[in-house]
Amino acid sequence: MLSSLIPNVIEYFPEMLTALRETLIMVAVSGLFSAVIGIPIGVALVVTSEGHIMANKAVYSVLSKIINILRSIPFVILIAAIPGFTRMIVGTTIGVKGAIVPLVVACIPYVARQIEIALVKVDMGVVEAYQSMGFSPMQIIFKVILVEGRKDIVLAVTVSIIGLIGYSAITGTVGGGGLGDFAIRYGYQYFKTDIMVVTIIIIVAIVYIIQGIGDLIYRKLSH
Amino acid sequence: MISLKNISKTFHTKDKEVKALDNINLEVAEGDIFGVIGYSGAGKSTLIRIINLLERPDSGTVTVNGIDLLGIDDRQLREVRSHIGMIFQQFNLMNSIDVYKNIAAPLKNRKLPPKEINQKVEELLSLVGLSDKKHAYPTQLSGGQKQRVAIARALSSDPRILLCDEATSALDPNTTQSILRLLKEIHDKLGITIVIITHQMEVVKSICNRVAVMENGKIVEQGDIVDVFTNPQSGIGREFVSQAIGSESVEKYFGKFRGAIYKLSFFGEVTHEPVLSYIATEYKITVNILFGNIETLHDTVVGSLLVELLGADENIAAALDYYKSLNTKVEVIKNAQQPYSERH
Numbered sequence: 094m095l096s097s098l099i100p101n102v103i104e105y106f107p108e109m110l111t112a113l114r115e116t117l118i119m120v121a122v123s124g125l126f127s128a129v130i131g132i133p134i135g136v137a138l139v140v141t142s143e144g145h146i147m148a149n150k151a152v153y154s155v156l157s158k159i160i161n162i163l164r165s166i167p168f169v170i171l172i173a174a175i176p177g178f179t180r181m182i183v184g185t186t187i188g189v190k191g192a193i194v195p196l197v198v199a200c201i202p203y204v205a206r207q208i209e210i211a212l213v214k215v216d217m218g219v220v221e222a223y224q225s226m227g228f229s230p231m232q233i234i235f236k237v238i239l240v241e242g243r244k245d246i247v248l249a250v251t252v253s254i255i256g257l258i259g260y261s262a263i264t265g266t267v268g269g270g271g272l273g274d275f276a277i278r279y280g281y282q283y284f285k286t287d288i289m290v291v292t293i294i295i296i297v298a299i300v301y302i303i304q305g306i307g308d309l310i311y312r313k314l315s316h
Numbered sequence: 317m318i319s320l321k322n323i324s325k326t327f328h329t330k331d332k333e334v335k336a337l338d339n340i341n342l343e344v345a346e347g348d349i350f351g352v353i354g355y356s357g358a359g360k361s362t363l364i365r366i367i368n369l370l371e372r373p374d375s376g377t378v379t380v381n382g383i384d385l386l387g388i389d390d391r392q393l394r395e396v397r398s399h400i401g402m403i404f405q406q407f408n409l410m411n412s413i414d415v416y417k418n419i420a421a422p423l424k425n426r427k428l429p430p431k432e433i434n435q436k437v438e439e440l441l442s443l444v445g446l447s448d449k450k451h452a453y454p455t456q457l458s459g460g461q462k463q464r465v466a467i468a469r470a471l472s473s474d475p476r477i478l479l480c481d482e483a484t485s486a487l488d489p490n491t492t493q494s495i496l497r498l499l500k501e502i503h504d505k506l507g508i509t510i511v512i513i514t515h516q517m518e519v520v521k522s523i524c525n526r527v528a529v530m531e532n533g534k535i536v537e538q539g540d541i542v543d544v545f546t547n548p549q550s551g552i553g554r555e556f557v558s559q560a561i562g563s564e565s566v567e568k569y570f571g572k573f574r575g576a577i578y579k580l581s582f583f584g585e586v587t588h589e590p591v592l593s594y595i596a597t598e599y600k601i602t603v604n605i606l607f608g609n610i611e612t613l614h615d616t617v618v619g620s621l622l623v624e625l626l627g628a629d630e631n632i633a634a635a636l637d638y639y640k641s642l643n644t645k646v647e648v649i650k651n652a653q654q655p656y657s658e659r660h
Contacts, residue, residue: 218404218406218408219409221408222404222466222469223421225397225400225479226398226402226422226425226473228394228422229394316411316453316455316456
């Protein structure tokens with residue numbers, strides 16, 4: 094029955110699995126790097142903002158402007174604009190490896206802004222209380238802001254990862270592989286509609302699973 | 317213990333300047349429960365933040381325990397701060413960790429051994445009466461309980477000074493009293509010096525031994541609580557006192573009385589004597605009692621009476637002299653509308 098309903102999916106099943114694996118690798122690796130680099134930048138944005146513990150107008154405005162510029166470049170153009178940089182980092186501009194660099198570059202500013210929005214919610218009164226107890230700025234960041242803001246950080250990272258899934262589909266256009274590439278090539282260009290539909294279902298499922306995990310952790314951390 | 321000299325602080329916003337503190341001088345002695353009272357916007361919150369330099373003054377000196385806080389570096393300042401406890405109107409607890417961890421946080425930060433931390437936290441929990449809420453989260457607690465946790469947290473570093481920034485303003489009257497009793501208990505047990513910022517005279521009269529009244533960034537009067545309470549010098553001081561004793565509502569109708577109205581404040585032994593009936597018979601004066609109240613101010617019983625005195629001017633003068641000889645404070649609230657002789 095399946096073979097009459099989705100014949101092409103069954104025919105191209107090994108390719109689909111490869112594409113799925115590529116997508117997961119791209120999202121996981123670039124998500125990891127984006128979080129590791131983006132979270133500290135988000136924290137820096139918050140603590141250097143006006144009236145905060147390390148208020149510094151110059152640092153804040155430089156960071157903020159770089160983020161705005163990077164975020165305003167459409168992703169397709171970003172991929173095409175930084176091949177030199179990509180080659181310098183991973184040695185190639187194509188395939189999963191070549192896709193990860195532009196994904197990270199596009200995702201860092203996104204993560205940073207999301208983290209800023211998350212951590213700005215941490216009550217300044219609480220920060221002040223710990224200042225009054227003699228906590229240093231670094232101690233306040235690690236023991237107060239990141240602890241109080243951790244559940245919102247989880248949400249921010251979740252949203253960013255889901256954003257990455259969308260971006261990762263675009264990397265297919267420059268030979269990045271993955272589900273997006275698979276769906277375009279077989280589903281769109283070869284008019285194999287069943288492939289398109291199943292691929293979309295898979296992507297929706299991935300998004301749901303990631304959002305579900307994020308929500309679960311958020312609830313665990315909420316009291 | 318705490319000495320603020322010539323403190324001024326101006327906040328600059330886009331289109332205006334706000335002088336929050338204007339040449340403030342304040343001395344808090346060891347063991348004081350010092351109240352600073354004023355309406356919102358008087359500058360009192362800025363004032364208390366100057367004491368641990370959460371706010372830096374534009375000019376003046378801040379000396380705590382003999383240390384000039386403006387003359388030390390950040391690291392030394394953090395050390396000083398760790399020995400000054402502070403509690404807040406909104407409690408400012410960390411909602412993501414439980415009560416135990418909230419109280420333990422400053423101890424952990426000082427890298428005390430876990431066993432010592434545990435013992436200390438248990439002691440503090442029992443001091444504030446929350447031993448059974450050890451693993452509750454702040455969001456599960458009432459306002460009064462949250463403030464108790466905040467007090468325990470503030471005491472964890474064995475401070476010699478506790479700063480209270482509107483600590484009872486978000487609480488209902490009963491809870492306010494229970495928190496004030498706790499503060500008094502802590503003061504008596506640990507000998508800690510307490511500075512309280514508030515807009516509630518209720519708070520000041522319950523536990524403070526000294527008080528400063530603030531208005532528009534200035535301290536308009538300060539002194540012993542009984543002195544300020546029985547003989548306020550400033551307009552705003554009088555306002556707070558009449559609010560506290562509850563005479564405010566009567567004072568609106570004073571215009572309707574033709575005789576002179578006096579406020580008699582007496583304390584100590586006099587409160588037991590029938591002095592009013594004595595002057596009525598001795599000086600042939602008619603006494604019309606408009607308002608009466610007895611308060612306990614930091615261990616002193618203070619009575620306040622608002623009376624209209626009707627009689628010959630010289631008799632009233634003699635009666636007032638008699639009162640003054642009894643260590644009673646006499647304040648003229650309103651003069652007679654016309655001389656006595658023309659009234660009859």
